[in-house]
Amino acid sequence: MWASKAGAALLAAVAVTLAGCGPAGPATPTGPAASTAAPATPASPPGEAAGPGGAPADLERAYEQVINRVLPSIVQITTGSGLGSGIIYDKDGHIITNAHVVGESERFEVTLATGGAPRPARLVASFEAGDLAVIKVDDPAGLTPAVMGDSSRLRVGQIVLAMGNPLGLSGSVTQGIVSALGRTVSEPSDGDSPGATIAGAIQTSASINPGNSGGALVNLAGEVIGVPTLTAVNPELGNAPAPGIGFAIPSNTAKDVATQIIRDGRVVNTRRAALGVTVRTVIDTSGRPAGVGVVRVSRGSGAAKAGIEAGDVITSVDGRPTPTTQDLSEALAALRPGDEAKVEILRPGGSTDTVAVTLGELPGG
16 A cells, blocks of 8 residues: 555644555555654774674674574565565464455465465454454465564664565565654555554654565564554655654564464454444534544443433543544543543533543454
């Protein structure tokens, strides 16, 4: 999916677009702010030998070792409409990727970054709300599972590498840093994109391009600490890619979802809050989003118990304005099932009300 097709999903006035799928074949060549500029090549400390590129020799060796160790665990996934990337999760042939990479497809071809003939694969299950999916190759012989790291231990400033198949260029690697942690970002709903909201996203300056989706964000210990998924675009420049601003799903989230899918065939515990309503964005007379209209209330849900009804318009959650369904999703992403949230609503007659809702759990599928 190309950056020019992105919607107006906002994060601090920055739009985002999905990082894949890319073309089907090789192409011609809300957290604290932090620096998003790609780090310059470090100068060699006094007395330390520099490599051919001017960087410290030990840093270059670290890059080489990480790439040699992890790249065999990164695959290219080809669907009927494009391609993306994936991470080999276990020796049984399970592969983690993004839900928007698999789209509506159920059969795929998987090609190892180290080469060889494509291997047939099938969909195990997709978790669209979190933009994650698991597929499984028919022949797992010789696969090298990646080492999945603990994303809760990440620090801003850590060096990371993004590995995948941007623009169909298999086995590509870019480098950058962890720019910020704990971001909440929403995807544009377009084509195969489920329009997911990702909580706790990792912001990185490592370049993420179409086809990178579902690949690996890796630390210098050779551990996968994230799944590259989104890249920022600049609406003021016609949604051109914004250099050095990409987002990845934390590895702990990916491991949790993959484990449930492999064990149960679906996600049984999303760990995500829900009101229990079906909603749509309401537009005011000036054409601007004015709130989230309730179309249907699920029986027995927290919303139903709090007295929210079809026809009400939700205008804020815990003091956070919700002019669009995307804003509502992002507000709920910061909460947990069982939390009590204060929901401000506009009744059909024009009166306003604030109700306390005990949040339920978002269904997994």
